[in-house]
Amino acid sequence: MSFFDVKHTSEGGGRRAELTLPHGVVQTPVFMPVGTAATVKAVPQNVLEDLNAEIILANTYHLYLRPGHEVIRRLGGVHRFMSWDWPMLTDSGGFQVFSLAKLRKISQEGVEFRSHLDGSKHFFSPEHSMEVQIALGADVMMVFDECVETPASWERTRDSMGLTHAWAERSRKYWVEHRDEVPWSRPTHEDRAVMDGAPDSVARFEGKHQALFGIVQGGMYADLRKESAERLVEMDFPGYAIGGLAVGEPREVTREMIALTLEHLPKDKPRYVMGVGYPDEIEEYARMGVDMMDCVLPTRAGRHGLLFIREDPKDRRSAVVRLNIKKAEFAEDQRPIDEGCRCMVCRRYTRAYLRHLFSSGEPLGATLNSVHNLAFYLETMGRVRGDLVGSCVDGGSGDSGLAVSF
Amino acid sequence: MSFFDVKHTSEGGGRRAELTLPHGVVQTPVFMPVGTAATVKAVPQNVLEDLNAEIILANTYHLYLRPGHEVIRRLGGVHRFMSWDWPMLTDSGGFQVFSLAKLRKISQEGVEFRSHLDGSKHFFSPEHSMEVQIALGADVMMVFDECVETPASWERTRDSMGLTHAWAERSRKYWVEHRDEVPWSRPTHEDRAVMDGAPDSVARFEGKHQALFGIVQGGMYADLRKESAERLVEMDFPGYAIGGLAVGEPREVTREMIALTLEHLPKDKPRYVMGVGYPDEIEEYARMGVDMMDCVLPTRAGRHGLLFIREDPKDRRSAVVRLNIKKAEFAEDQRPIDEGCRCMVCRRYTRAYLRHLFSSGEPLGATLNSVHNLAFYLETMGRVRGDLVGSCVDGGSGDSGLAVSF
Numbered sequence: 001m002s003f004f005d006v007k008h009t010s011e012g013g014g015r016r017a018e019l020t021l022p023h024g025v026v027q028t029p030v031f032m033p034v035g036t037a038a039t040v041k042a043v044p045q046n047v048l049e050d051l052n053a054e055i056i057l058a059n060t061y062h063l064y065l066r067p068g069h070e071v072i073r074r075l076g077g078v079h080r081f082m083s084w085d086w087p088m089l090t091d092s093g094g095f096q097v098f099s100l101a102k103l104r105k106i107s108q109e110g111v112e113f114r115s116h117l118d119g120s121k122h123f124f125s126p127e128h129s130m131e132v133q134i135a136l137g138a139d140v141m142m143v144f145d146e147c148v149e150t151p152a153s154w155e156r157t158r159d160s161m162g163l164t165h166a167w168a169e170r171s172r173k174y175w176v177e178h179r180d181e182v183p184w185s186r187p188t189h190e191d192r193a194v195m196d197g198a199p200d201s202v203a204r205f206e207g208k209h210q211a212l213f214g215i216v217q218g219g220m221y222a223d224l225r226k227e228s229a230e231r232l233v234e235m236d237f238p239g240y241a242i243g244g245l246a247v248g249e250p251r252e253v254t255r256e257m258i259a260l261t262l263e264h265l266p267k268d269k270p271r272y273v274m275g276v277g278y279p280d281e282i283e284e285y286a287r288m289g290v291d292m293m294d295c296v297l298p299t300r301a302g303r304h305g306l307l308f309i310r311e312d313p314k315d316r317r318s319a320v321v322r323l324n325i326k327k328a329e330f331a332e333d334q335r336p337i338d339e340g341c342r343c344m345v346c347r348r349y350t351r352a353y354l355r356h357l358f359s360s361g362e363p364l365g366a367t368l369n370s371v372h373n374l375a376f377y378l379e380t381m382g383r384v385r386g387d388l389v390g391s392c393v394d395g396g397s398g399d400s401g402l403a404v405s406f
Numbered sequence: 407m408s409f410f411d412v413k414h415t416s417e418g419g420g421r422r423a424e425l426t427l428p429h430g431v432v433q434t435p436v437f438m439p440v441g442t443a444a445t446v447k448a449v450p451q452n453v454l455e456d457l458n459a460e461i462i463l464a465n466t467y468h469l470y471l472r473p474g475h476e477v478i479r480r481l482g483g484v485h486r487f488m489s490w491d492w493p494m495l496t497d498s499g500g501f502q503v504f505s506l507a508k509l510r511k512i513s514q515e516g517v518e519f520r521s522h523l524d525g526s527k528h529f530f531s532p533e534h535s536m537e538v539q540i541a542l543g544a545d546v547m548m549v550f551d552e553c554v555e556t557p558a559s560w561e562r563t564r565d566s567m568g569l570t571h572a573w574a575e576r577s578r579k580y581w582v583e584h585r586d587e588v589p590w591s592r593p594t595h596e597d598r599a600v601m602d603g604a605p606d607s608v609a610r611f612e613g614k615h616q617a618l619f620g621i622v623q624g625g626m627y628a629d630l631r632k633e634s635a636e637r638l639v640e641m642d643f644p645g646y647a648i649g650g651l652a653v654g655e656p657r658e659v660t661r662e663m664i665a666l667t668l669e670h671l672p673k674d675k676p677r678y679v680m681g682v683g684y685p686d687e688i689e690e691y692a693r694m695g696v697d698m699m700d701c702v703l704p705t706r707a708g709r710h711g712l713l714f715i716r717e718d719p720k721d722r723r724s725a726v727v728r729l730n731i732k733k734a735e736f737a738e739d740q741r742p743i744d745e746g747c748r749c750m751v752c753r754r755y756t757r758a759y760l761r762h763l764f765s766s767g768e769p770l771g772a773t774l775n776s777v778h779n780l781a782f783y784l785e786t787m788g789r790v791r792g793d794l795v796g797s798c799v800d801g802g803s804g805d806s807g808l809a810v811s812f
Contacts, residue, residue, distance in 0.1 A: 037762070037763075037768055038759075039763060039768050041768065041770070042770060043770070044770060045754070046750070066762070066766055067758075067761075067762045071738060075756075081756075081758065081759055081762075082759055083755055083759065331473060331477060332477060332480060332481060334481060344452070348452070348489045349489055350481075352473075352477075352481055353444070353489065356443070356472070356487075357443075357445060359472065360472055362443055362445050363447060363769055363772055364449070364450060367448070367450060368450070
């Protein structure tokens with residue numbers, strides 16, 4: 001069982017694959033819901049399981065600040081902390097340090113910053129990011145990178161990329177030397193079983209490690225993207241992310257940068273585009289050969305009353321439309337959010353009720369809206385996985401690839 | 407099948423009974439979670455079903471203001487509006503008019519008040535409260551009563567009680583003349599099925615009506631309580647509530663008022679104490695012969711991080727303790743909230759995680775805390791029901807009476 005097993009590749013470059021991680025096998029292309037503070041906002045873990053969210057993301061920066069990575073290490077890692085026994089990925093904290101934290105001071109060594117929560121002073125280096133991510137113990141962790149501001153000049157982007165490469169090298173070194181320190185590789189006999197009443201056993205994770213992905217930078221410059229991809233591939237990571245996109249640039253530029261970067265990444269390793277995007281974007285990128293994506297959009301939009309539906313509910317390939325549930329026109333609308341959606345929210349609740357919950361500031365509104373949007377994203381990816389098998393160029397077994405159960 | 411079927415009565419006066427309502431049979435004594443705005447705050451309906459919450463309460467005042475009773479009537483009643491197919495009860499709006507609304511002007515006719523939401527002017531009379539409650543269509547509705555301020559003199563309490571009795575008579579008259587107007591008694595063919603894909607049929611509700619309960623007032627005066635009970639019993643309601651308690655008086659007084667009022671209420675009709683209380687209180691009152699209770703405490707306390715547990719988790723009869731989840735001592739506590747509780751939260755999550763959610767202001771915290779507290783209340787009532795059968799004085803079948811499934 002290889003780490004990344006490409007089953008089919010379509011003419012467009014999209015791949016139907018399986019990613020085998022310590023906590024389970026992920027069917028790709030996959031969308032990963034974001035659980036910033038070890039919780040996908042307003043959505044209970046059993047609902048994520050019901051949605052068949054095969055892998056979720058947690059944010060290193062947030063968990064480092066609160067409750068602290070040493071606390072989570074002592075509690076057995078973030079899986080046990082949040083009672084999530086399926087695969088997880090952590091980012092490096094880099095993006096948040098550069099977008100949320102205050103008074104950053106960057107050197108070759110790392111970044112000094114102040115917490116956005118209480119102003120306390122902290123220092124992140126590649127080694128420290130790895131240490132934190134090993135303590136958290138997600139299945140996939142990310143190298144610590146500098147995220148350049150946007151727009152940035154070619155020179156500024158090249159220099160930042162150089163720093164990112166040096167940090168990637170140092171991240172990789174630390175990971176190789178310390179990967180046995182992940183909490184679940186060495187559970188103590190005193191560990192209390194949280195999951196399913198059965199203790200995590202040493203046997204289950206024997207010989208298994210966290211994977212570390214490199215991050216291609218290079219801003220909006222084709223030559224730098226190429227150089228960054230090649231440089232990282234030389235370092236030989238288990239997988240590669242394309243970072244620094246969806247930061248305000250036009251969508252054509254995002255697509256162009258993804259397309260040209262993919263050309264320089266190995267076909268037998270997973271490719272991850274960080275922080276995208278709208279449902280039609282994730283579909284488009286998956287068909288181009290991106291295997292993993294994450295975004296706060298489904299949950300954040302849900303909390304703001306924005307719901308994704310298909311223009312023609314019966315045609316799941318029709319255009320994506322955003323429905324603003326607070327509009328008066330829904331006050332007596334007895335239809336579900338999306339008449340073609342079979343999620344638990346659309347099976348049970350009406351637009352009229354969801355509008356009422358939102359208008360009344362009721363917390364259940366945020367939960368139900370988020371669940372529908374996540375279901376919409378996961379349904380979209382399930383359909384794409386099926387399509388990629390149907391259109392494969394290297395022989396298809398007829399396996400639909402649809403792991404999403406609704 | 408009678409409306410209220412007392413199966414067993416214990417020496418202490420506690421009764422194990424069944425209350426047959428249009429939307430189902432309720433095992434009593436029962437605790438009713440409060441769903442103010444047609445949602446038990448932060449708890450999805452399917453979770454309430456999993457908890458076996460056999461009957462929930464909704465607030466007439468809130469639903470009248472938002473989304474409006476006419477909207478809910480057109481949508482088929484509050485059951486269909488919120489997708490809840492089990493029994494429900496609505497209060498009369500009286501308590502909220504007297505506690506939440508602004509600039510009240512009370513006359514024999516009714517109460518003029520301003521909405522706490524937008525300052526708009528409204529008028530509630532007994533007839534209007536009935537009209538609103540019939541539009542909402544809960545299984546049980548309550549007469550419109552005046553809630554006297556506390557403390558109040560004997561004279562003031564007597565006068566208020568007189569008004570309440572006149573309003574009870576008018577409420578009853580309106581209910582008798584208009585009870586066929588409840589939305590579920592006449593579903594149209596165009597009605598879209600919301601519940602389980604099956605349309606509510608006329609047959610299901612044929613010959614069934616909402617029940618109307620009278621409310622005994624009389625403040626903290628034994629003679630007035632007696633007079634109020636007798637006066638209401640003369641009017642002959644399907645059930646009787648004891649109102650105006652748990653409004654700041656010492657707990658001994660609450661108990662005394664309940665005890666003496668119960669003496670004057672018929673044994674073959676349900677008795678409901680409104681707005682109580684702590685878990686040990688609801689247990690105590692149930693053993694005294696109270697059949698129904700409701701309180702916002704489990705959900706409100708949950709949202710504030712206060713969790714109910716047993717002092718000795720193995721002994722479910724031991725004292726009730728409140729655990730404040732935000733305390734630092736729980737930061738690395740891997741135990742569930744209550745080691746003897748089998749609710750879905752205690753089976754899955756640790757105190758450490760729940761503390762983290764609360765400290766981080768994560769919405770999932772409110773949901774999980776509320777679910778545990780509701781489970782604790784419902785478990786308590788399930789145990790009391792079992793005890794009442796065990797200690798019955800009129801012959802027991804050995805039926806445990808435990809409808810709570812966890």
